[in-house]
Amino acid sequence: MILTTCAACAAPLAHDAPRCVRCKLRYCDATCQHDHWRRGHKQMCKKIHRGGNAEQYNADKKYKEAVAEAVEACADDTKGQTCYICTQALHWKTKEGLVRMCACRGTAGFAHVSCLAEQAKILFAEAEANNLDKNAWNERWKRWQKCSLCEQDYHGVVRCALGWASWKTYLGRPETDQIRRMAMNLLGNGLYAANRDEEALSVFEANLATLRRFGAPEAHLLDMKGNLASTHHKLGRHKESLSTTREIYAGVKSLYGDRHFRTLQAAFNLALALNKLGKYAESESLLRGPISDAQHTFGNDNEYTLDLRSVLADTLACLGGIDNLRAAVAMREDVYKRTRQIFGALHPMTQRRQRRLEEYRAAVAQGYTIVREHRDGGRDDPNP
Structure with missing residues (x-):
């Protein structure tokens, strides 16, 4: 934290x-x-x-701990492999082992967190030094969280380690500096990905307070409120999450229009919040339009389309009735097939969607209804 x-x-x-x-x-x-x-x-x-004073000392310490945890979590997957950046099994300086946790398969994608962080740092420094355009700038910044080989986000404890890497790199910049705030957000997302939810909430709250203090645009405030709402949801604070997500969806839709990816993300988060409190009919009514918009704008294999269809399947399953449940199974089958093609069979997203599909198939076969807890503080999570 x-x-x-x-x-x-x-x-x-x-x-x-x-x-x-x-x-x-x-x-x-x-x-x-x-x-x-x-x-x-x-x-x-x-x-x-x-060690660079309190914040830097803390970040360096947390980074080392996060790297050690990521290496241990990836140990079985990385045996006998080498880093695709430095070509070594052990990092020449830190002696750390390898990680992966993206969507790469076979012998591709193994690397040291230190190599990934140094690569991202150098690429982004070049973009700043050469005054590259916004698109190039954004593409290079993505290297802090996205694999350069498979172009998918890192997940779990590897994403957490990269979050600490970015924060320790840029925390010395002024509070008004956009890059510092972006690094803080990467850290929050990394902690969230590693299920360190209370710590993630603390980081997101600190970032939101900074944005407000320096008069950030409404769009930036909405983005950060979205992170807070998602974390409240994950922590089981569903009433707080629903209140915030309603506000965010209205604000984002007004700013960007119906088909912008931020609007689609906001619709997804609002549907999750509605489902958690048992408001399935409202959730179904909400989702039909954004799903159509996502399919038209981004296609059927895009992450926004798949996320929205996943939560609609869960909504239908919980509405009751065998026809709704069969429709949920059909939708989940298609989502799972597309997810496996994109991420591979071992990716956590693929495995979560497979488990949900199997649950719904069993419900159809045995003729029972899906029932979920929908009270504030409930534990069930409608994994997308």
Whole structure:
């Protein structure tokens, strides 16, 4: 987690909270600072300062931990492989092992997190130095989260490690700097992907507070509210999520129109929030238009189309009736087939969609109805 709480008592901090003069660690007030000093900070202060001060020291430490976790999680997959960037099995400097966790298959896509991060850093630095256009700038920034071989996002703990890599690289920039805020958002998304949801929520809240403080455009605020709503949903805070997603959908639709990818994402998130509270009829009514728009604009194999059709299948299954359930099975079969073709059989998205399809097939075969918890704080997650 980035440093948004008091180092002594863990209370949430204002952006202008008092800091240690030497290492910049933040506190509620002088009382907390003095207490922390007596409890051991005296011995750590100089070390933290030498490590680039509190935020940099924390980010470097968290990055190393995240890389170790990612390497361990990928160990079975990476045996006998080498990095496609540096061609070594162990990183020459850090001695870290390999990771993958994208959509590459066979012997493709193995790399060190350090190599991926250095590649992204160099490519984006070139874009800034050469004043490349916005499209080139965006394509290079994607290297912080997307595999350059299969062009799919990294997932799970590898995405988390890359989030920490981007944050430790750009956190020294001014708060007003767009790249710093984008790196913070990458970190939040990485923590979310690794199921570190409370930590992700803290990062997204800090980023939203920064955007508001410096008068960011409404579009940027809506994007960040979307991250908050998704995290509330994942944490089981469904009423909070629904309230925010309604606001976001109306705002995004007004700004971008019906067929923009941001509007489609907002519709997907709103449908999830509605389903979680049992508002299936409203969800079905909402989804028909965005699905048609997604198919017309992006095609049937696009992620937005597949996500929207997945949640519509879940909505139909929960509406009740054998005809609705059969329609859900047919839709889930098509979504699963397309997902497997795009991501491969071992990708978490493919496996989640396969499990949901098998659940619905079993329901049709045995003639029972899909019933989901739909109360605030429920545990069931309608995985897309």
